[in-house]
Amino acid sequence: MSNKKNEKVMKDLKKKLKNKIIDIAQPREKRIYISVEPEKTPEVVEYLFYKYRCKLCTATGIDMREGIEIIYHLAKEDKNMVINVKTLIPYSKLEIESIGKKIKAFRWIEREINEMLGVTFRGHPDMRRLILADSFPEGKYPLRKSFKNSDVTDEDYDYERSGI
Amino acid sequence: MDILKKSFKKSIWVFHLSTAACNNCDIEVLELLTPKYDVERFGIKLVGSPRHADALLVCGSVNAHAKPRFLEVYRQTPKPCLVVAFGSCGCSSGIFRDSYSIVGPVDKVLKEEDPDAKIVYIPGCPPKPEAMIEGIIKGLEAI
Numbered sequence: 001m002s003n004k005k006n007e008k009v010m011k012d013l014k015k016k017l018k019n020k021i022i023d024i025a026q027p028r029e030k031r032i033y034i035s036v037e038p039e040k041t042p043e044v045v046e047y048l049f050y051k052y053r054c055k056l057c058t059a060t061g062i063d064m065r066e067g068i069e070i071i072y073h074l075a076k077e078d079k080n081m082v083i084n085v086k087t088l089i090p091y092s093k094l095e096i097e098s099i100g101k102k103i104k105a106f107r108w109i110e111r112e113i114n115e116m117l118g119v120t121f122r123g124h125p126d127m128r129r130l131i132l133a134d135s136f137p138e139g140k141y142p143l144r145k146s147f148k149n150s151d152v153t154d155e156d157y158d159y160e161r162s163g164i
Numbered sequence: 165m166d167i168l169k170k171s172f173k174k175s176i177w178v179f180h181l182s183t184a185a186c187n188n189c190d191i192e193v194l195e196l197l198t199p200k201y202d203v204e205r206f207g208i209k210l211v212g213s214p215r216h217a218d219a220l221l222v223c224g225s226v227n228a229h230a231k232p233r234f235l236e237v238y239r240q241t242p243k244p245c246l247v248v249a250f251g252s253c254g255c256s257s258g259i260f261r262d263s264y265s266i267v268g269p270v271d272k273v274l275k276e277e278d279p280d281a282k283i284v285y286i287p288g289c290p291p292k293p294e295a296m297i298e299g300i301i302k303g304l305e306a307i
Contacts, residue, residue, distance in 0.1 A: 133229035133265060142264040149262050157228050157267070164232040 006030065009079055013052075020044050032083045041087045042097045045072050049103060052076070054083060056105045061113040063145045067091055068117050072099075089119060098124040116143040135162040168244070172218065172304055175207035178248075179217035179241070183234045183270070184260075185224025189251040192290035193221065201293045208300065214238075219246040219300065225257035226273045227265045234270075235277050246282050246303045247274060250296075252289045282307060 010026050013034070017024070020043060023035040036044050048054040054074035062069045067090040074083045089096055098121035100107035110121045111130040118141040121127070132142075135157040141147060182190050196203045197210070211217055214237045226234055238247070249270035252258040257269045267273060274281045284303035286295055 133227065135228050135232075136265070147264070149264055152264055154267050157231075159232050162229065162232045164236055 030081050034085050036087050038087050038089050038096050042099050059109045061117045095120045176218050177211045178219045179214045180221045182223045183230035184227040189223035189290045214241045221248045222270045223250045225253040225260045248284045255285045255287050
Protein backbone atom coordinates (compact mmCIF):
# COMPACT_ATOMS: atom_id res chain seq x y z
CA MET A 1 0.00 0.00 0.00
CA SER A 2 1.76 3.15 1.18
CA ASN A 3 5.05 1.29 1.05
CA LYS A 4 5.58 2.00 -2.63
CA LYS A 5 4.80 5.67 -2.20
CA ASN A 6 7.37 5.95 0.56
CA GLU A 7 10.03 4.27 -1.53
CA LYS A 8 9.36 6.82 -4.20
CA VAL A 9 9.98 9.64 -1.73
CA MET A 10 13.28 8.04 -0.76
CA LYS A 11 14.39 7.69 -4.39
CA ASP A 12 13.30 11.19 -5.18
CA LEU A 13 15.22 12.72 -2.30
CA LYS A 14 18.30 10.66 -3.09
CA LYS A 15 18.36 11.99 -6.61
CA LYS A 16 17.67 15.62 -5.75
CA LEU A 17 19.96 15.96 -2.75
CA LYS A 18 22.78 13.73 -3.94
CA ASN A 19 25.58 16.30 -3.76
CA LYS A 20 24.49 17.98 -0.57
CA ILE A 21 24.17 15.14 1.91
CA ILE A 22 26.44 12.63 3.62
CA ASP A 23 23.97 9.83 4.09
CA ILE A 24 20.29 9.01 3.70
CA ALA A 25 18.52 6.11 5.37
CA GLN A 26 15.02 4.80 5.86
CA PRO A 27 15.02 2.66 9.01
CA ARG A 28 11.23 2.51 9.21
CA GLU A 29 8.49 2.82 6.67
CA LYS A 30 7.45 6.34 7.62
CA ARG A 31 10.77 7.83 8.55
CA ILE A 32 13.78 9.13 6.63
CA TYR A 33 17.04 10.20 8.23
CA ILE A 34 19.32 12.53 6.32
CA SER A 35 22.81 13.36 7.59
CA VAL A 36 24.21 16.67 6.40
CA GLU A 37 27.31 18.80 6.94
CA PRO A 38 26.60 21.89 9.09
CA GLU A 39 27.32 24.28 6.18
CA LYS A 40 24.85 22.55 3.84
CA THR A 41 22.06 22.23 6.42
CA PRO A 42 20.11 25.45 5.63
CA GLU A 43 20.16 24.59 1.94
CA VAL A 44 18.75 21.10 2.51
CA VAL A 45 16.14 22.18 5.05
CA GLU A 46 15.01 25.07 2.89
CA TYR A 47 14.70 22.75 -0.09
CA LEU A 48 12.56 20.35 1.94
CA PHE A 49 10.50 23.20 3.36
CA TYR A 50 9.81 25.18 0.19
CA LYS A 51 10.11 22.77 -2.73
CA TYR A 52 9.18 19.53 -1.04
CA ARG A 53 6.28 21.04 0.98
CA CYS A 54 7.42 19.70 4.35
CA LYS A 55 6.28 21.31 7.58
CA LEU A 56 8.42 21.95 10.61
CA CYS A 57 7.52 19.86 13.66
CA THR A 58 10.43 20.99 15.77
CA ALA A 59 14.19 20.93 16.00
CA THR A 60 16.13 19.25 18.77
CA GLY A 61 19.64 19.69 20.04
CA ILE A 62 21.57 16.92 21.81
CA ASP A 63 25.03 16.97 23.31
CA MET A 64 26.81 14.00 21.69
CA ARG A 65 30.13 14.70 23.50
CA GLU A 66 32.08 15.07 20.21
CA GLY A 67 29.78 17.91 19.29
CA ILE A 68 26.22 19.08 19.37
CA GLU A 69 23.78 17.37 17.09
CA ILE A 70 20.83 19.32 15.79
CA ILE A 71 17.96 17.40 14.24
CA TYR A 72 15.31 19.21 12.25
CA HIS A 73 12.08 17.20 12.27
CA LEU A 74 10.06 17.90 9.17
CA ALA A 75 6.67 16.35 8.44
CA LYS A 76 5.64 15.37 4.94
CA GLU A 77 1.95 15.32 5.62
CA ASP A 78 0.47 14.05 2.35
CA LYS A 79 2.73 10.97 2.53
CA ASN A 80 2.39 10.49 6.33
CA MET A 81 6.14 10.66 6.76
CA VAL A 82 8.65 12.38 8.99
CA ILE A 83 11.97 13.47 7.52
CA ASN A 84 14.79 14.15 9.99
CA VAL A 85 17.75 16.25 8.95
CA LYS A 86 20.71 15.57 11.23
CA THR A 87 23.83 17.64 11.53
CA LEU A 88 26.73 17.37 13.95
CA ILE A 89 28.37 20.66 14.93
CA PRO A 90 31.86 20.13 16.37
CA TYR A 91 32.78 21.73 19.71
CA SER A 92 35.68 23.55 18.06
CA LYS A 93 33.28 25.72 16.05
CA LEU A 94 29.79 25.86 17.53
CA GLU A 95 28.23 27.82 14.71
CA ILE A 96 25.59 27.23 12.10
CA GLU A 97 23.75 29.41 9.63
CA SER A 98 20.33 30.41 10.92
CA ILE A 99 17.30 29.07 9.08
CA GLY A 100 15.06 31.41 11.05
CA LYS A 101 16.50 34.24 8.98
CA LYS A 102 14.28 33.10 6.08
CA ILE A 103 11.63 30.92 7.73
CA LYS A 104 9.98 32.44 10.78
CA ALA A 105 8.87 29.10 12.21
CA PHE A 106 12.46 28.20 13.11
CA ARG A 107 13.17 31.29 15.18
CA TRP A 108 11.95 30.26 18.61
CA ILE A 109 13.48 26.79 18.56
CA GLU A 110 16.81 28.27 17.48
CA ARG A 111 16.67 30.68 20.40
CA GLU A 112 16.05 27.77 22.74
CA ILE A 113 18.94 25.70 21.35
CA ASN A 114 21.15 28.77 21.62
CA GLU A 115 20.52 29.34 25.32
CA MET A 116 20.37 25.69 26.37
CA LEU A 117 23.34 24.34 24.38
CA GLY A 118 25.32 27.38 23.31
CA VAL A 119 25.14 27.03 19.54
CA THR A 120 25.46 30.34 17.68
CA PHE A 121 23.00 30.83 14.85
CA ARG A 122 24.52 33.24 12.34
CA GLY A 123 22.13 35.89 11.08
CA HIS A 124 19.28 35.19 13.49
CA PRO A 125 17.31 38.46 13.75
CA ASP A 126 16.30 38.23 17.42
CA MET A 127 18.53 36.22 19.73
CA ARG A 128 17.10 37.03 23.17
CA ARG A 129 16.55 34.52 25.97
CA LEU A 130 13.45 32.40 25.51
CA ILE A 131 12.92 30.14 28.53
CA LEU A 132 15.89 30.58 30.86
CA ALA A 133 15.52 33.21 33.57
CA ASP A 134 16.93 36.62 32.67
CA SER A 135 19.10 36.44 35.78
CA PHE A 136 20.74 33.17 34.72
CA PRO A 137 24.52 33.64 34.29
CA GLU A 138 25.86 34.09 30.75
CA GLY A 139 28.04 31.40 29.25
CA LYS A 140 26.53 28.48 31.18
CA TYR A 141 24.56 25.96 29.17
CA PRO A 142 22.36 23.68 31.28
CA LEU A 143 21.64 20.95 28.73
CA ARG A 144 25.29 20.15 27.98
CA LYS A 145 26.70 16.90 29.33
CA SER A 146 29.52 18.78 31.03
CA PHE A 147 27.09 20.93 33.04
CA LYS A 148 26.78 20.10 36.72
CA ASN A 149 24.01 21.49 38.86
CA SER A 150 26.66 22.91 41.22
CA ASP A 151 28.02 25.07 38.34
CA VAL A 152 25.25 27.55 39.00
CA THR A 153 24.64 28.56 42.61
CA ASP A 154 22.42 31.26 44.01
CA GLU A 155 25.33 33.76 44.00
CA ASP A 156 25.82 33.38 40.25
CA TYR A 157 22.38 34.74 39.49
CA ASP A 158 22.24 38.40 38.63
CA TYR A 159 18.91 39.43 40.12
CA GLU A 160 19.42 43.00 38.94
CA ARG A 161 18.50 41.80 35.47
CA SER A 162 15.27 40.08 36.49
CA GLY A 163 13.20 43.22 36.05
CA ILE A 164 12.11 43.77 39.67
CA MET B 165 -1.31 41.55 70.85
CA ASP B 166 -4.83 40.79 72.04
CA ILE B 167 -6.35 42.69 69.16
CA LEU B 168 -4.09 40.76 66.85
CA LYS B 169 -5.19 37.43 68.30
CA LYS B 170 -8.80 38.42 67.97
CA SER B 171 -8.44 39.53 64.41
CA PHE B 172 -6.58 36.42 63.39
CA LYS B 173 -9.17 34.15 64.93
CA LYS B 174 -11.65 34.60 62.13
CA SER B 175 -11.54 35.66 58.54
CA ILE B 176 -8.12 34.64 57.34
CA TRP B 177 -7.52 36.20 53.99
CA VAL B 178 -5.16 34.21 51.83
CA PHE B 179 -3.14 35.32 48.86
CA HIS B 180 -2.33 32.44 46.55
CA LEU B 181 1.10 32.69 44.97
CA SER B 182 2.52 30.19 42.51
CA THR B 183 6.32 30.14 42.34
CA ALA B 184 7.09 27.68 39.53
CA ALA B 185 4.56 25.08 40.60
CA CYS B 186 3.44 22.34 38.25
CA ASN B 187 -0.15 23.63 38.67
CA ASN B 188 -1.38 20.55 40.49
CA CYS B 189 -1.31 22.32 43.86
CA ASP B 190 -3.00 25.37 42.36
CA ILE B 191 -5.87 23.25 41.10
CA GLU B 192 -6.14 21.52 44.47
CA VAL B 193 -6.43 24.86 46.26
CA LEU B 194 -9.58 25.57 44.29
CA GLU B 195 -11.11 22.42 45.69
CA LEU B 196 -11.19 24.15 49.08
CA LEU B 197 -13.73 26.55 47.66
CA THR B 198 -16.10 23.88 46.35
CA PRO B 199 -19.29 23.14 48.34
CA LYS B 200 -17.86 20.00 49.94
CA TYR B 201 -15.12 21.79 51.90
CA ASP B 202 -16.19 25.40 51.50
CA VAL B 203 -13.59 27.16 53.60
CA GLU B 204 -15.35 30.45 53.15
CA ARG B 205 -17.76 29.43 55.90
CA PHE B 206 -14.77 29.79 58.26
CA GLY B 207 -13.96 33.13 56.71
CA ILE B 208 -10.91 31.82 54.85
CA LYS B 209 -10.97 33.59 51.55
CA LEU B 210 -8.70 34.01 48.58
CA VAL B 211 -7.92 37.65 47.90
CA GLY B 212 -6.47 39.35 44.86
CA SER B 213 -3.76 41.43 46.48
CA PRO B 214 -1.00 40.59 48.95
CA ARG B 215 -1.70 43.87 50.74
CA HIS B 216 -5.03 42.50 51.93
CA ALA B 217 -3.66 39.12 52.94
CA ASP B 218 -3.01 37.54 56.34
CA ALA B 219 -1.43 34.46 54.86
CA LEU B 220 0.59 33.70 51.74
CA LEU B 221 -0.04 30.33 50.16
CA VAL B 222 3.12 29.55 48.21
CA CYS B 223 2.95 26.62 45.80
CA GLY B 224 5.98 25.10 44.16
CA SER B 225 9.73 25.18 44.67
CA VAL B 226 11.09 28.63 43.99
CA ASN B 227 13.07 29.08 40.79
CA ALA B 228 15.42 31.88 39.83
CA HIS B 229 12.82 33.77 37.86
CA ALA B 230 10.23 33.66 40.65
CA LYS B 231 12.55 34.38 43.59
CA PRO B 232 12.70 38.21 43.40
CA ARG B 233 8.97 38.31 42.65
CA PHE B 234 8.12 36.10 45.61
CA LEU B 235 10.24 38.21 47.95
CA GLU B 236 8.62 41.38 46.61
CA VAL B 237 5.16 39.96 47.34
CA TYR B 238 6.32 38.98 50.82
CA ARG B 239 7.58 42.53 51.47
CA GLN B 240 4.20 43.91 50.48
CA THR B 241 2.24 41.64 52.80
CA PRO B 242 1.35 43.30 56.12
CA LYS B 243 3.16 41.72 59.07
CA PRO B 244 2.62 39.55 61.01
CA CYS B 245 1.73 37.16 58.25
CA LEU B 246 1.77 33.46 57.84
CA VAL B 247 3.59 31.80 54.95
CA VAL B 248 2.37 28.39 53.90
CA ALA B 249 4.91 26.25 52.07
CA PHE B 250 2.49 24.21 50.07
CA GLY B 251 3.05 20.73 48.66
CA SER B 252 6.17 18.59 48.50
CA CYS B 253 7.89 21.11 46.24
CA GLY B 254 7.25 24.04 48.54
CA CYS B 255 8.50 22.09 51.56
CA SER B 256 11.64 20.52 50.09
CA SER B 257 11.84 21.31 46.32
CA GLY B 258 10.61 17.75 45.74
CA ILE B 259 11.57 16.14 42.46
CA PHE B 260 12.89 19.45 41.10
CA ARG B 261 15.67 19.70 43.69
CA ASP B 262 18.61 19.06 41.34
CA SER B 263 17.31 21.21 38.53
CA TYR B 264 19.48 24.03 37.18
CA SER B 265 16.96 26.80 37.65
CA ILE B 266 15.73 26.00 41.17
CA VAL B 267 17.24 28.14 43.93
CA GLY B 268 15.59 26.42 46.86
CA PRO B 269 12.45 25.51 48.71
CA VAL B 270 10.23 28.25 50.11
CA ASP B 271 11.76 28.33 53.61
CA LYS B 272 15.37 28.62 52.39
CA VAL B 273 14.55 31.54 50.10
CA LEU B 274 12.40 33.28 52.67
CA LYS B 275 14.86 32.96 55.57
CA GLU B 276 17.37 35.05 53.59
CA GLU B 277 14.90 37.91 53.47
CA ASP B 278 13.31 37.54 56.90
CA PRO B 279 14.83 35.06 59.40
CA ASP B 280 11.80 35.33 61.72
CA ALA B 281 9.18 34.46 59.10
CA LYS B 282 6.42 32.13 60.26
CA ILE B 283 6.26 29.19 57.91
CA VAL B 284 3.82 26.29 57.90
CA TYR B 285 4.64 23.17 55.91
CA ILE B 286 1.91 21.19 54.22
CA PRO B 287 3.49 18.22 52.44
CA GLY B 288 1.76 16.11 49.82
CA CYS B 289 1.63 15.97 46.07
CA PRO B 290 -0.87 17.59 46.10
CA PRO B 291 -1.94 17.87 49.76
CA LYS B 292 -5.43 16.77 50.71
CA PRO B 293 -7.94 19.53 51.36
CA GLU B 294 -8.26 18.34 54.96
CA ALA B 295 -4.50 18.70 55.36
CA MET B 296 -4.63 22.24 54.00
CA ILE B 297 -7.29 23.31 56.49
CA GLU B 298 -5.41 21.68 59.35
CA GLY B 299 -2.14 23.27 58.30
CA ILE B 300 -3.59 26.75 58.26
CA ILE B 301 -5.20 26.24 61.68
CA LYS B 302 -1.90 25.00 63.12
CA GLY B 303 -0.14 28.01 61.72
CA LEU B 304 -2.65 30.35 63.28
CA GLU B 305 -2.14 28.71 66.64
CA ALA B 306 1.58 29.34 66.30
CA ILE B 307 0.98 33.04 65.66
